[in-house]
Amino acid sequence: MSNPMVKCSVDQCTHYMPGEQCMAAKISVYNDELKGNSGKPQDTLCKAFHHRKTMGDMVGAFHNANIGGTMTAAFLEGTQxxxxxxxxxxxxxxxxxxxxxxxxxxxxxxxxxxxxSDTDCETFQDNK
Ligand code: SF4
Ligand code: SF4
Structure with a gap:
């Protein structure tokens, strides 16, 4: 099991923080639903994206907020x-x-x- 460091430039997302940080507790990366598989980064998406202009999404965003112990520890240690x-x-x-x-x-x-579907995992590489 491993977990990558996430850099994100989607500044329209409620979880986005300046410095290319994502404050969500967890993200899920999917294939675009219409296609069902990915051949290039644009075919992938971050399902945890919540548009910050949508009020209804605020609740979902707070649910998935990385607040509390992890964040405090990260700030204290100066780690991202x-x-x-x-x-x-x-x-x-x-x-x-x-x-x-x-x-x-x-x-x-x-x-x-x-x-x-406007978001992409730019790191995607087809394993073929
Ligand atoms: S939830 Fe996804 S789109 Fe939103 S800041 Fe995190 S990585 Fe970026
Ligand atoms: S790099 Fe590949 S395996 Fe990792 S999150 Fe992106 S699409 Fe998924």
């Missing part, structure tokens, strides 16, 4: 906080059994994202 990553893109070369991601870092991006 990172969410647990679960990934269902099983043809990515970093994917591992149990829906783990073996990459050291992942980069989530999605300029002006307004929905989950």
């Amino acid at each position: 906080i990172t969410p647990a990553v679960e990934c269902f893109v099983n043809n990515c070369k970093f994917w591992d059994n149990g829906n783990y991601c073996n990459a050291e870092n992942i980069h989530v991006a999605g300029p002006n994202a307004s929905k989950t």
Whole structure:
């Protein structure tokens, strides 16, 4: 089992914090629903994305907030906080059994994202 450090530039997301940080406790990376599999980073998405302009999403965002012990410890130690990553893109070369991601870092991006499918795991690489 491993967990990558998450860098995210999706500043439209409620979980985003300046410094390319994600404050969610956990994120799930999926294939875009329409296609059902991924051949390039644009076919993947971060399911934990919550658009910060949508009031209804605030509740969901707070549910998945990485607050409390982990965050306090991270701030005290000066380390960067990172969410647990679960990934269902099983043809990515970093994917591992149990829906783990073996990459050291992942980069989530999605300029002006307004929905989950606007976000991508830029680190995706087809294992073919
Ligand atoms: S888009 Fe995903 S990785 Fe980025 S801040 Fe939101 S929940 Fe975190
Ligand atoms: S790098 Fe691959 S295995 Fe890791 S989260 Fe992104 S798509 Fe999933």
